Amino acid sequence: MESILIINRLLCSSLFYFRIPNGLWQDRLRKVKDAGYNCIDVYFPWNFHEMSEGDWDFNGDKDIKTFLKMAADEGLWVVARPGPYICSEWDGGGLPSYLYTDRNMVVRDNDSRYLDHVSRWFDQVIPVLKKFEQGHNGSIIAIQLENEMDFYHTKDREGYISALRDMAEKHHISVPLFACAGQGDLYGATGFTERVMPACNFYPNDKDPNFESIAYDYYEELQQQNYPLCVTETNRTHFFLRRLLSVGTKLLGPYNQVSGTDFGFTNSINNWGDPVAFLTSDYDFGGMVSPEGLLRKEHSEGRLLGQFINAFGSSLAEAKSQPDEGIFFEPTMLDGHSPYSLQLVEGGKALFLPNTGDVDQYILIRKGTVSFPVQTVFKVPVCRCQIVLYDVPLATWACPGTLKYSTAELGLVKTEKKQRIMIFHTEDRAEISLKLPKNTKVDVEDMEVAQDDDTWIFSFSAMSDGVEGAIKRLSIGFEDGTSLVIFGMSRANAAMVSEITSSGGVKYMNRLSETEGKMNSKKFHADWTYIDINEREWLMKSKQVSQPLALEDAGYFRGYGWYSSLYLNDQSQHVEGVLLHKASDVVSLYCNSVYEGTSTPGGGFVYYPLKNTKEELDFIIRTEIWGHTNFHSPLLPALSINALKGIDGLTVVHKKAELGKGWSYLPLNEELSEVPVLDMEDAAWKKTNYDVFLTSAQPKKGYYHKKIVVETDFSDHILHFEGIESLAKLFIDGEFVEYVNPLQPYVSISEYLDGKQSCTVVVYLEQYYGESGGIVSLLSGNVAHHWSMYGMEEQELVKASKLQSAEGKVEVSFPFKTVSGQMGWLSSSLKFSDSSGSIMMFPKGKNVKLSIFFNDRLVGRVWLPSKSRPEFRGGGQYRVYLPSTLANNSGNQLHILTEAIEAAEGAVLEGIEFREVIE
Numbered sequence: 001m002e003s004i005l006i007i008n009r010l011l012c013s014s015l016f017y018f019r020i021p022n023g024l025w026q027d028r029l030r031k032v033k034d035a036g037y038n039c040i041d042v043y044f045p046w047n048f049h050e051m052s053e054g055d056w057d058f059n060g061d062k063d064i065k066t067f068l069k070m071a072a073d074e075g076l077w078v079v080a081r082p083g084p085y086i087c088s089e090w091d092g093g094g095l096p097s098y099l100y101t102d103r104n105m106v107v108r109d110n111d112s113r114y115l116d117h118v119s120r121w122f123d124q125v126i127p128v129l130k131k132f133e134q135g136h137n138g139s140i141i142a143i144q145l146e147n148e149m150d151f152y153h154t155k156d157r158e159g160y161i162s163a164l165r166d167m168a169e170k171h172h173i174s175v176p177l178f179a180c181a182g183q184g185d186l187y188g189a190t191g192f193t194e195r196v197m198p199a200c201n202f203y204p205n206d207k208d209p210n211f212e213s214i215a216y217d218y219y220e221e222l223q224q225q226n227y228p229l230c231v232t233e234t235n236r237t238h239f240f241l242r243r244l245l246s247v248g249t250k251l252l253g254p255y256n257q258v259s260g261t262d263f264g265f266t267n268s269i270n271n272w273g274d275p276v277a278f279l280t281s282d283y284d285f286g287g288m289v290s291p292e293g294l295l296r297k298e299h300s301e302g303r304l305l306g307q308f309i310n311a312f313g314s315s316l317a318e319a320k321s322q323p324d325e326g327i328f329f330e331p332t333m334l335d336g337h338s339p340y341s342l343q344l345v346e347g348g349k350a351l352f353l354p355n356t357g358d359v360d361q362y363i364l365i366r367k368g369t370v371s372f373p374v375q376t377v378f379k380v381p382v383c384r385c386q387i388v389l390y391d392v393p394l395a396t397w398a399c400p401g402t403l404k405y406s407t408a409e410l411g412l413v414k415t416e417k418k419q420r421i422m423i424f425h426t427e428d429r430a431e432i433s434l435k436l437p438k439n440t441k442v443d444v445e446d447m448e449v450a451q452d453d454d455t456w457i458f459s460f461s462a463m464s465d466g467v468e469g470a471i472k473r474l475s476i477g478f479e480d481g482t483s484l485v486i487f488g489m490s491r492a493n494a495a496m497v498s499e500i501t502s503s504g505g506v507k508y509m510n511r512l513s514e515t516e517g518k519m520n521s522k523k524f525h526a527d528w529t530y531i532d533i534n535e536r537e538w539l540m541k542s543k544q545v546s547q548p549l550a551l552e553d554a555g556y557f558r559g560y561g562w563y564s565s566l567y568l569n570d571q572s573q574h575v576e577g578v579l580l581h582k583a584s585d586v587v588s589l590y591c592n593s594v595y596e597g598t599s600t601p602g603g604g605f606v607y608y609p610l611k612n613t614k615e616e617l618d619f620i621i622r623t624e625i626w627g628h629t630n631f632h633s634p635l636l637p638a639l640s641i642n643a644l645k646g647i648d649g650l651t652v653v654h655k656k657a658e659l660g661k662g663w664s665y666l667p668l669n670e671e672l673s674e675v676p677v678l679d680m681e682d683a684a685w686k687k688t689n690y691d692v693f694l695t696s697a698q699p700k701k702g703y704y705h706k707k708i709v710v711e712t713d714f715s716d717h718i719l720h721f722e723g724i725e726s727l728a729k730l731f732i733d734g735e736f737v738e739y740v741n742p743l744q745p746y747v748s749i750s751e752y753l754d755g756k757q758s759c760t761v762v763v764y765l766e767q768y769y770g771e772s773g774g775i776v777s778l779l780s781g782n783v784a785h786h787w788s789m790y791g792m793e794e795q796e797l798v799k800a801s802k803l804q805s806a807e808g809k810v811e812v813s814f815p816f817k818t819v820s821g822q823m824g825w826l827s828s829s830l831k832f833s834d835s836s837g838s839i840m841m842f843p844k845g846k847n848v849k850l851s852i853f854f855n856d857r858l859v860g861r862v863w864l865p866s867k868s869r870p871e872f873r874g875g876g877q878y879r880v881y882l883p884s885t886l887a888n889n890s891g892n893q894l895h896i897l898t899e900a901i902e903a904a905e906g907a908v909l910e911g912i913e914f915r916e917v918i919e
Contacts, residue, residue, distance in 0.1 A: 004077060004134065004141045008317050009245070009309050011302070012039035012079060012253040014233075016088070017067045018048050019260025019283055022060060023885030024293065025067055028258050029074045031289050034509070035299045036306015039141075040071060041079040041232065041253055043086040045094035046121045048266070052557065053098045056124055064125070068132040072139040078132070079232070079253070081144040082125045084108075084118045084164075089279050089874055091266045092628035093147075093641070097557045100628075100642040101550070107642055108152055110159035119167055126171040133175050142176045143168060144232065145196060150181045150188030152632055152641075158191030165196055180232040184218070198222065199251070201233035206240045207356040207383065212340050215247045219321060236287050238301035239354070242385035245305075246340040246352035248321030257298075259284035259291040261881045264794050264858045265558035269585060269602075269626055271633035273871035275743060276602045278585070278626050281860035282875030291881050292838050292917045300495035304411060304425075307494070308387060311413040311422075315345045315396055324351055330364040330371075333380070348392030348403070354385040365405075375450060375459045376429040378407045394434075397422070399476075399484050401440070404433035404455065408488060414500040421485045421504060425494035431459035432486065434476075441477035446470065447488060462490035471506070526828040526894075526912075529809040530816065533823040535620065538800070539564055542790035549789060550644035551625060556791030560624050561646050565784040567617040573654050575612040578619070579605055579718060579746070579779060582648035584638040585626035586849075588821065588901065592618050595821025597903035600626075600870040603638030605718070605746035607653075607779075619784060621647055626861075636743055651716045653781040659708060659719075659761075660776060665693045667702040675731045675762050678705045691765065691773035704763045704773075712757060714780040719761070721745040724774030731762040745774065798856045801825055801895035814911040818848070818900045826896040826909070831889075838917040839882040848907035851897040854882050864909075866902045884917075 004010070013032045020028055032040060044064065050056055058064060071078050085108055086094040096117075099105060105113045132138025145164040154160055165177055178197035181189035186198040200218055204211050219229040230251035231244055241252050260283045267279045284291050288298035309316060319342035327339055333353065341349040355361050361380040364371050365388065372378075380386050390405040397413065397420045408430035411423040424432060434456050436442070442449075442456065450457040460472040472488035485504055499507040539562055545554075551561040569575070578596070580587060584603040589596040596608045625645045632641040664678055665686045678685060686693060690704055710717050721728065721740050728740040732752040740747060740763075753759055765773045792800065804825050818824060830839075843850055847866040852859050860880035863869050882892075900907035 008038065008313065009249075010039040010077065010251040010253075011037045011241075011306055011309060012041050012077075012251055013037045013257035013288075014042075014253065014255050015040040015258045016043055016260055017064065018043075018045055018061070018090075018266075019262060020258075021883045021885040022063060022066065024883065026070055026074075027293060028289060029070055029076060031293070031295065031299070032258060033074050033076060035288055035302035036304070036310070037076070037257075037302060038306070039077040039079060039251075041081060042067075043088050043090075043094070044080065044082040044125055045086055045088070045090055046083050047092055047094055047096040049124065050096055050121065052555070053096070058124075064128055065131075068128070068138050068140070072132065072137070076139060077134065078138065078140045079142050079144065079251070080129050080140050081147065082122070082129065083147065084121055085147055087147050087630050089268050089270065089283065089630050090262070091268050091558065091630070093268070093630040095628075095641070097552045097628050097644075100644055101552050108146070108149065108160070109154050110156035110163060115163050118164070122164075122167045122171070126168055126173065130171050130173055133173070140175060142178055143173060144199075145177055145179050146189075148180060148182030148189065148201060150183055150185035157188065158193050161191045161193040161196055165193060169195075178230065178232075186221075197227050197230070198225075199230040199232045201255075202231055202244070203233070203235060206235055206237055209335050209337070209356045212243060212247050212354075213337070215244060215249070216321065216323070216340065219248045236285065236298060237383070238298060238305045239383045239385050241305060242352060242387065243354050245309075246321065246342065246354075246385070248319070248342070250317070254287070256283070256285050257287040257302075258289040259287050259875070261291050261860065263860075265625060265627070267627040267861065268630040269638060270629050270631040270873075271635055271639050272873045275633070275635040276600065276639065277871045277873040278600070278863070279630075279874040280872050280877050281862070282877070282879055282881065284875035291875065292840060294917065300492070303495045304409070304491070307411040307423075308409065311410050312344065312396065316342065316350070318345045319343055319350070324349065326367060327351060328366045330366060333361055333363055344392060344396070346393055346396040348396075349390055351388040351390065352385055353380050353388060355380040355382055358382060372405050372433065373407045373431045373459075374433075374457055375448065376407065376431050378430075379428050381427070394484070397484075399482060400437045400478055400480075402435040404435050406430070406432040408432055408460075409491075411494045412497055412500060416502070418481060419483050419485065419504070421487070421500050423487045423489065423494055423497060423500070423506070425489050425491045426460075426462050427491045429459060429461045430488075431457055432488075433457045436476065437478065439479050443475040443477075445473040447472050447474055458486075458488075460488035525831050528812050528814075528816070528826060528828045530812045530824055530826050531804045531809045533825065535562065535622065535823060538562065538792070539620070539788070539790055542788040544788045546787070548647050548649060548787050550648070551623065551646040551791060552644050554789055554791060556625075556793060558625055559791060559793035559797065560622065561789065561791040563619075563621040563623070563647060564788050565619045565650060566786040567619065567652050567782075567784045569613070569615050569617060569652070572613050572615050575610055575617070576653045576656050576779075576781075577607055577609045579607050579651040579653055579781075580621065580647050581605055581650065581748070582637060583623070584643070584645050586624040587647065588622040588899070590620040590622075590821065592616075595903055598868050598899075598901040600868070602636035602743070603640075603643055604636060604744050607720075607746075617652065619650060621650070623647060650784040651718065651779070651781045652784060653779045654714060655711070655780045657778045657780070658775065659706065659778055660690045662706060663688060663690045664705040665702055666705070667693065667695060667697070667700070669697075669701065671701060671764060671766070672703075675734050676703055676705075677734075678760075690763075690776050698769065700765070700767045702765060704765065706761050707758060708761055708778060709758045710753060710778070711780055715782045716748070716750050716780070717753065718779045719747045719749055720777045720779055721747075721774035722777060723772055726765055726767040726771035726773055728766075728773060729764040731764070733760050734762070794858050797851070797858070797897065798853060801827070801853055801897070814909060815845070816909045818898060818907050820900050820903050820906050822900045824898050826898050828894045830892040830894055830914075838884040839887075840915045840917060841880040841882055842878060842913040842915070843880070843909060844878070844911050844913070845907065845909040847900060847902035847905060848909055849899040849901050852880050853893075853895040853897070855886050855888070855892055857886055859883075859886070863901075867904075868901060
């Protein structure tokens with residue numbers, strides 16, 4: 001990459017083949033190229049190509065050879081990011097979930113068992129990347145090892161990254177290797193491993209006025225290590241990217257500039273919610289190309305920045321950044337900070353002026369005794385980073401003379417044997433000052449001219465007679481026979497220029513590309529049918545297990561899993577409720593065919609109140625893997641990078657006893673190194689109730705102590721700290737058991753009792769400003785037995801949709817209602833015309849979750865508003881993309897798996913709107 005950076009700056013858009021059908025790859029690549037970008041970065045998700053251990057697939061939408069060839073054919077460099085961990089809000093961050101079934105394996109670390117698996121992945125993907133390296137058959141200029149490892153608790157960073165580097169080099173990789181830091185910890189990301197370049201990811205507020213000084217520190221630090229500043233991920237606005245360019249960034253990599261779709265069960269969950277968030281199937285953070293391929297405003301902004309970068313070539317690529325302390329403003333701008341500029345190799349500077357304020361700025365620039373502009377007023381709009389050139393030799397473009405300054409921005413440049421053509425643009429009025437040799441011929445069309453000896457000032461407006469779009473022209477003829485033609489035009493027009501012709505004219509892109517894209521409402525003929533699903537018929541295929549297994553242990557890595565259990569309540573004891581253990585991601589409980597509700601417990605315990613005294617309790621628990629987390633977090637068990645899904649057990653709770661009274665408390669200034677033993681002769685111990693001891697100390701620290709007796713009639717005992725707000729540590733008979741916090745208020749103590757009828761409970765509480773320690777209760781009951789399991793992944797669900805009996809289907813219309821807890825298939829055949837493009841689908845309703853299958857492909861999952869719905873992040877929450885590449889003219893089968901997921905009320909699907917995408 002360093003050799004490529006010598007001749008150019010990289011404007012790099014992320015573009016993920018695995019989120020775009022292969023029939024649309026070329027379209028998206030061309031839209032990136034049309035946006036002025038010269039590079040793409042590409043993740044390669046390991047678990048996209050190895051769905052189960054040893055089952056490799058590189059065909060169709062997974063054909064990375066075809067994708068890389070297309071990128072090279074379009075003239076785009078490629079930064080390849082094969083992981084093994086990629087993050088990317090993708091299921092498991094790309095790590096196959098079968099890895100997690102090995103409880104002794106340590107992922108993302110220097111662990112031989114893990115590295116053996118990584119080696120198998122690298123043996124598949126690295127040879128392909130080698131084949132498409134720059135200088136061979138393709139355009140790959142760098143390969144990333146790992147991703148934002150500084151967020152993770154890797155123990156042996158250098159050993160791990162060294163192992164990945166050696167695996168890559170075993171396949172004779174010759175392009176640079178790098179690893180990116182997610183929060184600025186370059187050592188944490190790379191271990192400072194030899195031959196692995198550190199890179200940075202920045203996600204600040206676009207308008208942070210101090211950002212340049214922060215980034216410049218990294219620029220200088222990396223310069224000392226003989227590395228360029230490469231920003232592999234950052235915000236998407238070109239206002240911000242210009243700011244990054246000003247501090248010498250060689251690789252500008254806005255993340256997810258081309259949006260996409262998480263087809264199938266490839267979504268993830270992570271800690272972006274309160275605390276858990278489910279990622280939408282629509283993968284869109286507002287980049288310049290929407291998931292359905294429509295262009296947004298930033299696409300035009302990209303063209304302007306790309307034009308500027310290309311206008312200079314290596315002169316800009318080799319430019320050095322520095323605070324420009326010789327420049328001042330009237331009035332003061334940039335909160336008194338010096339602006340940053342790039343010292344161009346051929347001479348002169350590119351000065352960057354970001355307006356991070358809330359109002360437009362009108363300024364005069366002062367450099368020594370010279371102030372400019374002279375004839376116009378220079379406006380810097382809000383959220384705009386203007387680039388001002390000054391003292392730039394025209395020899396940069398093989399012309400005599402000097403560009404003294406320009407408040408119009410430089411855009412497209414064309415160089416021919418005897419003629420140079422340059423486009424400058426502005427939103428208002430701007431001026432260009434040139435120092436020209438004597439005997440130069442100047443011909444001006446529709447520009448104002450002022451001359452002082454050999455210095456000329458040309459000013460022009462973006463408007464002409466109140467109409468935007470007129471082109472102003474300046475022709476300069478030199479004594480040696482060469483000429484320079486300068487066009488002045490509006491910013492909007494400059495963004496749309498596709499070509500300067502050999503005759504000196506300009507051609508424009510299709511004006512439709514300026515818009516944010518269009519979707520037309522279009523009525524498609526759709527006769528809907530519906531059939532209820534009898535889940536018990538599916539469970540007839542289940543296998544008996546001695547205890548509930550994690551879905552991955554049973555071989556289900558993406559999709560649904562069902563558990564059934566029969567609990568014999570021999571004495572018909574009163575039942576308080578049901579407690580599911582380690583449950584995730586989407587969990588629905590049925591008892592004796594009665595739906596009790598759906599929850600998203602994040603891998604922890606979840607309690608269902610259940611008043612029942614029947615002798616037999618027949619349980620069915622439906623679970624769905626929404627996705628393995630892409631970002632490790634200690635907040636909930638399911639947010640651990642190696643978390644397994646499904647449930648771990650079920651306790652029928654027969655008794656709930658509050659334990660609030662009769663505690664002893666030892667107030668302390670600091671936590672003790674050992675658990676204190678109660679000594680009632682010691683006056684330091686206070687007789688009190690749980691969490692009622694008053695003190696003015698902040699924070700309040702101390703140990704609560706109580707002996708509890710459990711009933712031998714019950715086999716399972718769980719402590720519940722209801723409403724806890726503070727951090728707590730729980731000890732049983734002096735042994736640390738677990739941290740308790742608001743997100744994980746249940747703790748099973750059965751294994752610590754080991755058949756005993758009593759135990760000593762000690763709770764260390766550290767409370768700040770009135771935080772509650774919760775209300776402590778003991779839940780006692782028995783675990784369920786007689787377990788069986790069954791699972792269905794995407795293809796099994798497709799088969800199930802086709803096997804529904806035609807006799808059982810009924811015609812339905814909207815609004816369509818179903819009873820609580822019911823699953824069913826809602827089906828239709830959509831007839832597209834020959835001219836139909838892609839379709840966006842917008843379901844509306846409440847208390848229903850939808851999995852949409854379009855021509856045997858799971859294209860999206862949508863959870864309509866309900867009380868039990870978790871927080872969603874990532875893109876449009878109620879939209880589904882039906883790509884044209886999956887459609888056919890003979891009839892398109894749409895099967896929607898519906899789940900009515902609110903116990904208190906039924907579900908209603910009010911309607912489904914379809915809109916045709918016009919690209």
